[in-house]
Amino acid sequence: MTQKQLHLNAFLMDSGHHEASWRLPDSDPGAALDVQHYVRLAQIAEAAKFDSIFLADGSVAMGTGEFRASGQFEPLTILTAIAGATERIGLIATASTTYNEPYALARRLASVDHVSKGRAGWNIVTSATHEEAANFSLAERPLQATRYERADEFLTVAKKLWDSWGDGHFLGDKEGGRWGDPAQLRAIDHVGTHFRVAGPLNVPRPVQGYPLLVQAGASEQGKAFAAKHAEAIFVAHQTLEQGQAFYADIKARVAAEGRNPDHVLVLPGLVPILGATEAEATVMAQELDDLRIPEYGLRQLATFLDIDAATIDLDAPLPREVVEQEVREGFDSRARLVIDLAHRENLTVRQLLGRLGGGRGHNVVIGTPEQIADQMETWFTKGAADGFNVMGASLPSGLEAFVETVVPILRERGLFRSEYSGTTLRENYGLPRPVNQFDVEVANA
Template sequence: MSSVSHTGERRRRLHLNAFLMEAGHHEAAWRLPHSDPRADFDLRHWIELARLAESAKFDSLFLADGPALNGTGEFRPPGQLEPLTLLTVLSQATSRIGLIATVSSTYNEPYNLARRLASVDHVSGGRAGWNIVTSAGADEAANFGLVDRPDHALRYARADEFLQVAKALWDSWESEAVVADKATGRYADPARLHRLDHRGTHFSVAGPLNVERPPQGYPLLVQAGSSEDGKEFAARHAEAIFTAHRTYERAAAFYADIKARTRAAGRDPDGVIVLPGIVPYIGSTVAEARALAKEFDDLRVPEYGLRQLASIFETEPSVFELDAPLPDFVLARPKLEGSQSRSDLIIELAVREKLTVRQIISRLGGGRGHFEFVGTPEQVADTIIAWFEGGAADGFNIMAPALPSGLAAFVEHVLPILRDKGLFREEYEGTTLREHYGLPVPANQFHRSDG
């Protein structure tokens, strides 16, 4: 999180996460001449990306996920490999970079997921992270036998209890539990293996876990929701936050809010790393960068954008007119069970810039509402530094519009500028994800100091 300069002054270090998504984050990335439209299931593609990010000394890489088909599949690759399985493979193709996966708390059980995450942390040597989501989509609920998704507040209440149980399961093995005394035949000390006997509103779990405590204590705990429930959950539990803001002012307000909430929850605000997303279109000149962005935009299919917009606002595509503003009922901000914070972001963008629906879906094509920046490497770096030093971010989610080309351009042209300014590491200083983010191993709630 910080380093000591030659003057003895402690300086914050920028954190960078490579957010990886098939052929790229732009919805039309798979259509580019140099793109692989089947990248989503090409293991060589994922290994290449992971090694590229690790060679650049990124803190971590991140895989999004949802337990349902992404759209209809008509205009964009709709599937994806299960992320913990993929991260297990990538852990063996890399040695230092952190490995973060999105996994839903709504459609899993604490014991199984705690076991899987602990296993990934073990096989990766302490590099696992969990992006905790509550799954906003009705189509996801239908895949698990539900007529509709649980309501927003219930999903977060379940997630809160889920995480409490998961932490207790990871703590259920004390570090001194394994004796492995061949002479006496005594393998473990049963007094240091702890039953939970948890009986709560949502879960009943006996424990202990049948996997030793993870090398990091807990996998790094990440959260990505910006609703009121999401921010309160993050203040209690998150160690890193992935967030979406299209303006510095909005990002700075969120940053100040989440740090204040964390402090109010009795936690150290410096122990919560805030990482907005940035989609950089990089050119050697501004004209070249604009031409690159236009190449992507020209490949979009408006029908796909309309469907995505309708999904966010939980309505039908037919209610939108491409060359008209958002309908009044949308601008009235009805309460949504899905992504309320993302819908609010889109409305703010539309109103602030007086956009038509056609213009809105163009703006969303590259990063689904994340900050898109078109410019030279120097301009990209200056923007990152301004947000970082101005109190709007602790680092960034780098969301390349095309992969691997966009990530390679960032690594080759932007990172050297950040390094020249002493803001990003030259080499890894630790081996675990927590060490990269400057975060401690959590204390074991069951630990006793006596022998």
């Protein structure tokens, strides 16, 4: 395979990414509470040679649970269960730098990387909501600037900890009575603004050196953080032009940080709604739309835009003050994309909710396998994507349909692998194993 290949991540979510997916006749409404559901999805993605699967997360129950699953199991626990039932696919989960301690989280991620033989990835989030702050003894959510400052220091500490137990530490010399080489187990003695951590970590350096570092924030601070630390970026774009602009911007930022832009993969979200014909796909989309519960969508939208649901008229466009608001504290940068979509296409709130039901701001593509493959090829070859974050509107059916109908077309066009070539997540993504900073220090000394 000499042609450049695109990468595929399967973003897993209970019965599917469409808010009404759990109500489809074939869906298991209890999918969120069934670890075996996630295991089966990962196996489907692995059989199709996807690079990875991904689980989003937050430390908060979702709403009242009346209209959609209220939660999911802790994602690193799910990843560990999946690790035992798969061989090659990468395993990415969200964890927060605001509500974890670096020693504990670095250790857990290293443990999952070892248990999976080098397949762990970490989607780094800073947890913006009031609700999470209220579950972690904080009176107020921390300011975005503070959260990102902590996240940056958290990554510095985590990398030191992963490097603290050197690859050569274990000797196992029974005869000489030397279990390990003390020179390869190093205190880190980190003293910073947010953390003081002595180290060393009490688990070996991850198989991958560090777990794959993933990021999904699209704010200015999120992009700055991604340019510095991320190796894969999940993004939401509605149009090719948006995708191209982001892609060019982030690759330039990566280069400005002195990093290789080819070592940071941009993976836009894609919600495929598939039919053998366009008409069939439209029927499927309509079926999902008809199952939506408007109260649910309105509550979600109000939370997303950080406004009062009572101020919203379903049959009018978004209020002018919402459309015109600037990015501000507590304002999810993805909300800007939603507002732009409503404004650009002059949608009523009811119509907007219909558009959001499938993808929460991600790109919903309704069509035949060829049409979806065409759009993917365009984005991939025209500088908007290194691959895609595939979000089945319904699961497993949406993922199965994609695997059975779109993946073969991508293969025919030489755009996607037929077999895994490596064994780790980094190898799937074509990314190097990071050099140990302490070994570099020794080499330079």
